[in-house]
Amino acid sequence: MICMLKQTRNSTARSVAGLRFVVLTLCAVGFSAPAEIANVEQWGIFEQAFEGPAGGNPFVDVEFTAVFTQNDQSVPVRGFYDGNGIYRVRFSPQTQGQWTYETKSNCLALSGRTGSLTAVAPAKSNHGPVKVAHTFHFAYADGTPYRPIGTTCYAWTHQDEKLQEQTLKTLSQSPFNKIRFCVFPKSYTYNKNEPQLYPFEGTPPSSWDFTRLNPEFFRHFERRIQQLGELGIEADVILFHPYDKGHWGFDRMSAANDDRYLRYVIARFATFRNVWWSLANEYDFMKEKTPADWDRFFQIVQSEDPYGRLRSIHNGTLLYNHTQPWVTHASIQNGSAVEDYGRAVLYRDVYLKPIVFDEVKYEGNIPQRWGNISDQEMVLRFWEGTIAGTYVGHGETYLDPSDVIWWSKGGVLHGNSPARIAFLRKIMEEGPAEGLEPIDKWQDYPFAGKRGEYYLAYFGRQSLTEWPFELHKAQIKDGMKFSVEVIDTWDMTITPVKGVFETKKRDDYAFADKDGRRVPLPGKPYIALRIRRIAE
């Protein structure tokens, strides 16, 4: 059929940010049933399909958006082509109640389509998307604290189905509530296998039509996002990476193709409430891109994503300027920084945002120095980062006869750190809802917590035999009572210290126990303390 073209001067359509109107000469028109009122959970996903032109290049020729409206709120949303003449629009209502929508397009069949949905109360397990909270921490939209305990399997969605299912199973039994993984496949040491699907139409390895995305690839990828969401795991989606080196050429597309890819990904994935955007892994190793490209990508993500999902960018050796307003949290690769809480805290000071150490080297035994730290060292880094008021991510690189290494392909975990990380996670979850704050930064005082209420100390590699009970003065008065527990972070034991400690001012900086009591410690490394105020 002949597609009736809308005029580009349509002023309402033009008001949608970022739309380009292309003059179509001919396109097929189809029909879909009039939309009925649908019920969808707050923070859930509403999706509506429409038939439209399959000819020409729908990814380039057809502009298709919808505006969702509730009272004074109008949320413009980009639709996307899903192949076979099907166009979809997705929407995640951030507030409950009725929403209406109207589509706009430069193709008449896709324009002016209207409908409604009702956003209902979320299910018990649906806490909404994760947001920044209390400057340095995170919480779900309903206020439930979220403490990121991440891991990385860069190319797990590009492995065979069986391996992907195994990875999901492993994750479901792990402490991890965030995983970093790449949209584009990866060509790198231990990961030279071709993926199951490709993001563009064409012929592997390097003959692609970058103007034609492959809906099947993205349908697969978003099913994985959804499955992670069902496990309570945030999907930290890496949009670009340097592990291509022109093998496929996804790392060196033109700016127009990069931007179209980004808009398509956002149109599809942004509605999933567990999505975080990681602009790139080791962005500075992508020599094809300039600093201005990264700023532009951030701005595209910021303007195209109606929900303001978390945005970060991960470095090789050159940090991005995380003070930029479009960066919601600093995603940092630096293992050295979490060897010492006195280092990790410095990033908090400069960025005044949540600090997530998304790569701190890997527990494993590969020859590369970034991939052979010990299990104990990995756990130490988690603790040092934690008492600095920052968050640490896990990774694992144990050699495998089939090169199935967790860091890249997923599969199963072999290391000893995940059990200890689960132990730490439980301790964090029993801690202050606002997150752990350094108690007396820059003063060689390895305590984080909530002043006057809760203290978590970590003595790292030191093998202390005692600790003189001593709390920094902030929020402390004489006569406050505290319980003390000695935590062995490696053996995963929590041993209460007998009796109650009662504060008495010692000097201008600290309060000690009124009877000068000291806490006996087992004289071995990796020992922590938990000190909690006893309710009167």
Next chain:
Amino acid sequence: MICMLKQTRNSTARSVAGLRFVVLTLCAVGFSAPAEIANVEQWGIFEQAFEGPAGGNPFVDVEFTAVFTQNDQSVPVRGFYDGNGIYRVRFSPQTQGQWTYETKSNCLALSGRTGSLTAVAPAKSNHGPVKVAHTFHFAYADGTPYRPIGTTCYAWTHQDEKLQEQTLKTLSQSPFNKIRFCVFPKSYTYNKNEPQLYPFEGTPPSSWDFTRLNPEFFRHFERRIQQLGELGIEADVILFHPYDKGHWGFDRMSAANDDRYLRYVIARFATFRNVWWSLANEYDFMKEKTPADWDRFFQIVQSEDPYGRLRSIHNGTLLYNHTQPWVTHASIQNGSAVEDYGRAVLYRDVYLKPIVFDEVKYEGNIPQRWGNISDQEMVLRFWEGTIAGTYVGHGETYLDPSDVIWWSKGGVLHGNSPARIAFLRKIMEEGPAEGLEPIDKWQDYPFAGKRGEYYLAYFGRQSLTEWPFELHKAQIKDGMKFSVEVIDTWDMTITPVKGVFETKKRDDYAFADKDGRRVPLPGKPYIALRIRRIAE
């Protein structure tokens, strides 16, 4: 006499940035001799006096500027009122050759005055102003390296003349080539004495006309700047500080008064080539100011100072955003950061500017914890900062029966660190002209230098008995020959190690000595190594 008022619509005058034109009804007019051609060194100071109105409020009523011109270059410069009907304009030519000028004013007697000067080659000791060089370091304008070794005497210019002269004498015999000090007097522990002079007209302690500056105060202050310059010492001038708490009220003036004060100070001091601008000490402790105030102050300094002198701002516990383009280098208070080169380097990574630790606590014995680190600890902090590719500042707080403490009042130095800092300074001066760069950051490798040529290592508190010769691979090939010296940073000895070390690839990361030689070390703390390539 009647002052002929210029029209505010004069478009040439309006082109000078930042001028406001106030309608004057009456002002005295005087004369000065027509300017003759003067010779002045490049980077030196040209000054011309003009008689003008002494009545009304010259600081508020009279706008007075000059534009200095050489070929295509035009440099607008603000003049200033120096009391007794004398107006001055100062100019520091940044290029040699002839310059002409023409004054502009809303008072006819001060307007349209013209003259010339010839900027001649600088004297041997005149290297020009210090600028940022090689991203993380500094150099004089003529390319001579400048390695800041700073100290602090906040209120030395506000003490009696004899003490000020003693401070200058002490500085002349010290290793310090930069000193931080405040324009405004200081009211703080150990420093409760009133200053000799005040910056405004009025009656101490708190009855001031903030619209009338006291030229005598500023003449005195700039004489001290000049004397420092003659000693080769940079004057890191602190424009605001919180050590007033309303005692005089210089910390809580109105925005208009703050800004007028800033413009006046810049008009007077900016011509001195050894001036650096420190917007504030512990800026975040000045609760009367907002973040927007600090941004505005920076922008005023940036736009008013024709020479682009170095600009920084020093923190208490909250860092300013040093990524802002108007910050030339990060001036940081954090003693903890230079206990460990692995901490100090992190600031370099985030700011990509020179990092100057302008307060790292004080060598001394006062009860305050910021003022009682040991001499050895101070020296350790200098070395840790140095091998991180950053710069460390000294300070001293030994109790004195008359409360003459170096940190605040100057006087004489009592500590043991300055001699060791002089020793370090000499080593730095014998090092690479470009400055010391971390060799393999984030990898527990305490080496800075210039890859392939020069390495300075520091082992801090470790008491090593040997070090296996091992250089990071960058810029190293098999067969390169190096000399090694063992440096005792406390005893100030440099002991050459016998023989030559020759590189041989060891693994993917490092080169060792071809015969596996190790460097014997004395088994005590504070030991450094200097490794230099031997010319073939």
